[in-house]
Amino acid sequence: MADVDIEVRINGTSFRRTVPPRLTLADFLRVDCGLTGTHLGCEHGVCGACTVMLDGEAVRACLVFAVQADGSEITTIEGIAEPDGTLSPVQAAFRDHHGLQCGFCTPGFVVTASAFLRDNPSPTDDEIREALSGNICRCTGYQGIIAAVKAAAGTVAADD
Amino acid sequence: MKPAAFDYHAPATAEEAVALISELGDEAKFIAGGQSLMPMLNLRLAVFEHLVDLRRVQTLRGIEVRGDSVWIGAGTTHSTVGRSEQIRTAVPLLSRATPLIGHFQIRNRGTIGGSIAHADGAGEYPAVALTLDAEIETLSPGGTRTIPASQFFTGMWSTDLAEDELITGITFPVAPARSGYAIEEFTRRSGDFAVAGALVALTLAEDSTIERCAITTFGLGPTATRATVVEQALTGGAVAEQDPEMVARDVLAGVESISEDLHGPVEYRKRVGTAMVARAWQRAVEEATHG
Numbered sequence: 001m002a003d004v005d006i007e008v009r010i011n012g013t014s015f016r017r018t019v020p021p022r023l024t025l026a027d028f029l030r031v032d033c034g035l036t037g038t039h040l041g042c043e044h045g046v047c048g049a050c051t052v053m054l055d056g057e058a059v060r061a062c063l064v065f066a067v068q069a070d071g072s073e074i075t076t077i078e079g080i081a082e083p084d085g086t087l088s089p090v091q092a093a094f095r096d097h098h099g100l101q102c103g104f105c106t107p108g109f110v111v112t113a114s115a116f117l118r119d120n121p122s123p124t125d126d127e128i129r130e131a132l133s134g135n136i137c138r139c140t141g142y143q144g145i146i147a148a149v150k151a152a153a154g155t156v157a158a159d160d
Numbered sequence: 161m162k163p164a165a166f167d168y169h170a171p172a173t174a175e176e177a178v179a180l181i182s183e184l185g186d187e188a189k190f191i192a193g194g195q196s197l198m199p200m201l202n203l204r205l206a207v208f209e210h211l212v213d214l215r216r217v218q219t220l221r222g223i224e225v226r227g228d229s230v231w232i233g234a235g236t237t238h239s240t241v242g243r244s245e246q247i248r249t250a251v252p253l254l255s256r257a258t259p260l261i262g263h264f265q266i267r268n269r270g271t272i273g274g275s276i277a278h279a280d281g282a283g284e285y286p287a288v289a290l291t292l293d294a295e296i297e298t299l300s301p302g303g304t305r306t307i308p309a310s311q312f313f314t315g316m317w318s319t320d321l322a323e324d325e326l327i328t329g330i331t332f333p334v335a336p337a338r339s340g341y342a343i344e345e346f347t348r349r350s351g352d353f354a355v356a357g358a359l360v361a362l363t364l365a366e367d368s369t370i371e372r373c374a375i376t377t378f379g380l381g382p383t384a385t386r387a388t389v390v391e392q393a394l395t396g397g398a399v400a401e402q403d404p405e406m407v408a409r410d411v412l413a414g415v416e417s418i419s420e421d422l423h424g425p426v427e428y429r430k431r432v433g434t435a436m437v438a439r440a441w442q443r444a445v446e447e448a449t450h451g
Contacts, residue, residue: 021168134263
């Protein structure tokens with residue numbers, strides 16, 4: 001089972017690695033690149049915790065092999081804030097609106113919401129719920145998460 | 161879990177891909193978007209020694225209106241299909257089915273050819289293909305072939321495709337005038353597999369009689385199913401005289417092998433299926449009648 005050389009740009013930095021084909025992008029990011037902000041919940045595409053942007057599109061990193069990402073541009077949760085640590089509008093809104101409890105699902109929600117709001121800056125409530133439907137929070141913190149995304153979109157003042 | 165080890169191949173052309181899969185035999189599998197295959201690999205429900213990735217095969221992507229039909233490359237993602245204005249106009253049923261597939265992160269990777277080849281009984285695209293009498297174009301070392309959707313889906317996760325045959329594109333007819341299309345499905349959560357779903361495609365003659373009608377249920381059994389007996393009985397009749405509830409009950413009476421699952425017993429799923437057919441029928445009639 002031959003290993004494969006790949007090169008990807010993650011959050012603006014180039015990474016060259018030799019990987020076994022069966023390595024998922026999620027494990028590649030965490031283990032080979034040390035970017036442990038991407039979390040793995042279910043490892044079969046249901047929970048959304050491992051969501052990253054692959055060439056700008058939100059995808060589940062457990063449902064992509066690292067070899068398939070060769071030549072791609074990836075943004076992980078570590079690349080969402082400004083280089084000086086200033087939180088992105090989505091991150092700031094999650095903090096302000098208590099959009100997290102234990103924080104395990106948060107990287108997936110933040111990356112999902114960032115990609116969603118980029119493509120749909122003024123979503124309706126239904127569109128927000130639909131966009132977040134592929135991410136699971138087991139602390140049952142959805143109200144805070146939805147409020148945070150609403151606030152980040154600047155559409156409706158969150159009712160808190 | 162982690163998938164078992166395999167060798168990875170990423171050929172640049174469709175010809176190379178089928179030559180490779182033919183040479184590697186049944187221990188090899190094509191991977192496109194991987195949104196159905198990868199969960200199975202991760203859970204080790206499926207194990208292959210070789211994966212032949214189609215990501216570099218450019219000819220598998222694209223949307224082309226060709227006269228009275230629309231060709232969609234097998235490697236076109238659901239997101240691309242969902243965003244296409246051409247498809248919204250020419251094949252509205254496909255546009256309406258797309259947002260119901262998984263979640264948007266899944267739709268960014270999943271491909272129409274992958275969905276058709278995977279042939280899940282609850283899959284939206286197989287059901288659309290069946291409803292619209294789409295044609296599936298394939299390539300194998302033996303040459304090309306065009307398979308009508310009605311002959312393509314042979315069971316749960318099983319199709320008419322040979323081991324070394326690759327779907328290259330799917331052709332859908334352009335919607336004629338005085339037509340109506342609807343898809344309805346019921347899920348516990350948005351993006352889940354449907355407890356039951358239904359599609360209706362309807363074309364009316366100038367006197368508002370039914371010229372063509374297709375009614376499909378999906379999510380209830382191993383494959384999506386056309387209600388051919390009911391369709392034949394309805395064709396030629398006046399559309400306004402049909403009671404949606406009656407149509408739906410007749411359709412469900414003909415659906416075999418509904419199985420009990422964690423969503424509920426057979427009777428419940430049948431009731432949900434009946435409601436979905438009735439709703440889809442009403443909406444399709446509305447659109448065909450009033451545009």
